[in-house]
Amino acid sequence: MVYTMLQMKLKGKMRMKIFIIVLFCAFILVSLCRFLSRWLNFGKRKLIPLKDTYQESHLDKKISYDDFKKIMQCIGDSYKIEPEKLRLNDSFRGNLGALDSFVLDHYADTLEDRLKNEFKIIIDKPVDTIADLMNIYFH
Known part of the structure; x- marks a missing residue:
């Protein structure tokens, strides 16, 4: 026993x-x-200055460079990526989503909170790319 x-x-x-x-x-x-x-x-990815990205973009020119820079920095800070490595065709479901899947959408939640606090924007419908986000909400 x-x-x-x-x-x-x-x-x-x-x-x-x-x-x-x-x-x-x-x-x-x-x-x-x-x-x-x-x-x-x-x-x-190579670092591309934000000024060059802004000038080459096909965004509505209603978005000023300062707003563009703030948005890119906001996205970069939220996803812990240098803003110069971001491209306007980066998808929130694709390459940015791949980073977010390991932390259970923490980066996307952080981005939404920052957009709400800094720009008074509430994302009510999903956007696919960074360019879509800027064209829809920053006009």
């Missing part, structure tokens, strides 16, 4: 060790996937 109790305690300790190892491996795997997602989507 004592032997079976000792054996049960050892099984419990072994299960706990296995659980900790699995938890640690899961953490490493998620961290690696986050890094790879960020690197594959934005790591190889």
Whole structure:
């Protein structure tokens, strides 16, 4: 009887060790996937000055450069990306969404909060790209 109790305690300790190892491996795997997602989507991009991006854009010219710069900085800060690496055709469901999927839409929520606080804009319908966001809400 004592032997079976000792054996049960050892099984419990072994299960706990296995659980900790699995938890640690899961953490490493998620961290690696986050890094790879960020690197594959934005790591190889060259920095383009925001002024050049603004001049080459086909946005409504009702958006001033200052507003354009603030919006790009807001998006960059929310997604933790340098604004100069962002492109107007970056999709919130595509490459930006790939970053957001690992943190359960935290970046998108942060962006919505910042747009609401800084620009008094509430996003009531989904937008696909950064250019769509600017054309719809900043006219």
